[in-house]
Amino acid sequence: MLIIDNSSTDPWFNIAAEEYLFRNFEAEIFMVYINARSVIIGKHQNPLEEVNARCLRENNIPLIRRISGGGTVYHDEGNMNYTLIRNTEDGKQVNFSEYTKPLVSFLKKEGVDAYKGEKNEIRTGNMKISGNAEHVFKNRVLHHGTLLFSADLGLMSRCLAQAQADISSRAVKSNPGSVANLDGYMENINSVDELKAGFLEYISGLYPDNEYYKLNERDIKQIQALKINKFMTWEWNYAWGPDYTFSKTFRIGEEEANVKLEVSKGIIRACKFSGPGSWEKVETLLPGTRHFYDDIAILLNANMPVSDSDLIYNFIM
Numbered sequence: 001m002l003i004i005d006n007s008s009t010d011p012w013f014n015i016a017a018e019e020y021l022f023r024n025f026e027a028e029i030f031m032v033y034i035n036a037r038s039v040i041i042g043k044h045q046n047p048l049e050e051v052n053a054r055c056l057r058e059n060n061i062p063l064i065r066r067i068s069g070g071g072t073v074y075h076d077e078g079n080m081n082y083t084l085i086r087n088t089e090d091g092k093q094v095n096f097s098e099y100t101k102p103l104v105s106f107l108k109k110e111g112v113d114a115y116k117g118e119k120n121e122i123r124t125g126n127m128k129i130s131g132n133a134e135h136v137f138k139n140r141v142l143h144h145g146t147l148l149f150s151a152d153l154g155l156m157s158r159c160l161a162q163a164q165a166d167i168s169s170r171a172v173k174s175n176p177g178s179v180a181n182l183d184g185y186m187e188n189i190n191s192v193d194e195l196k197a198g199f200l201e202y203i204s205g206l207y208p209d210n211e212y213y214k215l216n217e218r219d220i221k222q223i224q225a226l227k228i229n230k231f232m233t234w235e236w237n238y239a240w241g242p243d244y245t246f247s248k249t250f251r252i253g254e255e256e257a258n259v260k261l262e263v264s265k266g267i268i269r270a271c272k273f274s275g276p277g278s279w280e281k282v283e284t285l286l287p288g289t290r291h292f293y294d295d296i297a298i299l300l301n302a303n304m305p306v307s308d309s310d311l312i313y314n315f316i317m
Helices: 011-024 053-058 101-109 153-159 192-206 217-231 234-239 293-303 309-313
Strands: 002-005 029-033 038-041 063-065 073-075 079-087 114-116 122-124 127-130 132-137 140-148 166-169 244-252 255-264 267-274
Touching: 002 192, 011 029, 011 038, 011 063, 011 079, 011 132, 011 140, 011 217, 029 192, 053 153, 063 234, 073 079, 073 153, 079 192, 101 114, 101 122, 101 192, 217 234, 293 309
Parallel strands: 002 029, 038 063
Antiparallel strands: 029 079, 038 073, 079 140, 114 122, 122 127, 127 140, 132 140, 166 244, 244 255, 255 267
């Protein structure tokens, strides 16, 4: 097994590194890393159903779609991420019980009464401390997860506040619940860096036939290309996924308004609007536009009597 202590905190790079290692290596791999503030959504999710778009935009927090399924998670420098890539027999790739065992046993060693929950999360007591997801390609499985140590739970809660609008789609929905940090609850670990180092040492003991691997220049170049060409694109992060219908009732001045949008591949295909007569032309303005704050803001500011950003946000959340 190759063991990688990934020092990058670039969330786009680290998510891209997982796919690169998964698809281009034959060896089994274990990697740990810490991301800067970011929100990571599951492959089959609609971001507008999962996050507070205004909070992300105003706090300059990127949204990144990963290649595995499951729900949305918040990352920051108080959260450790781990990746386990194994070679398996066909039909036996997905096995959350097996692949969460190393984390659970490590936490128990450190004095945390941890266990796997019903949604493949790791809990202590009734609080979630880790989310996990998997992705299968041929005979390889990528299992990865988070571990909360000293994350900003207040900002996490604001980022993951779900949509105020009515959004109808076949996208996978997250299962929000109570979460907790482990800071102060581990016997020998007092920082997220110590957590990362301790888990690496524990995994090295579990898999004695291991080799520490450092990403080389060729690896980094290819990961950077994948980062730029896929994981930083609007097409992957926002447009990928099932069609959806967006409906929101709000006020424009003293009048009630309602907008209904039909969206496919991130593009508004149809718009129905009721409300002030001066706004009725949005029905013809919006179709063909990306269902994305920046695009809608440009369009409305150029054509409508927009008084503040609240009006614009009503068209996306």
